[in-house]
Amino acid sequence: MPFAPDKEGVEELTFSYAILLEGGRTGYHVHDRSEAGQWVREVLPQFESQAVTLGLENDEKHSCFDLAGLVLRLDSRRVGICLDTVDSLGALEPSERVVETLAPLTVNLHVKDFVIERLPYKMGFVVSGAPAGSGRLNIPWLLGEIRSDDKVSAILEQWPPPRESIVATIAMEQEWAEQGVQYLRSCGCS
Secondary structure, eight states: OOSSOOSTTOOSEEEEOOOEESOSTTSOEEOOHHHHHHHHHHHHHHHHHTTEEEEEEOOTTSOHHHHHHHHHHHOOTTEEEEEESSGGGGGTOOHHHHHHHHGGGEEEEEEOOEEEEEOTTSSOEEEEEOOTTSSSOOHHHHHHHSOOSTTOEEEEOOOOOOOSSHHHHHHHHHHHHHHHHHHHHHTTOO
């Protein structure tokens, strides 16, 4: 599976688009399933006519089962899943369930490793990013669950914690990216 595909010779554009609109406390309004399905059905002919694949990303506001059901009901080869390996933790869905449910429908994979740490006062946890291969995500298992054809693209997504300055944060992100790419290559990604 290419995680940094060469743009030359690419006949199909694959991208992710979250079905969110501005508003609400977090800055987004989340559509319910029927509203989301209606919206996708309205724009789907435009995507299909341009051979563009729409990837609906999982998140903490919808269960992976609901999202898979939506994609299956839309019944279009131009609609699939943008599978984020961490975002459903906020819905109390473990990565294994999310991957097993959404992998067969995946058109884009966000490889995002993470750690879970207990707060010092022992009342709560913090989920934060980690360099690929150093966190809790079983990346070799994940890659084995995703179909290995040219219809699935992948990105290395990172959640670096902020450092004392933007320069220090960028330097850490660069280091994580280099480590992550090296790790993914060791797992057979090109």
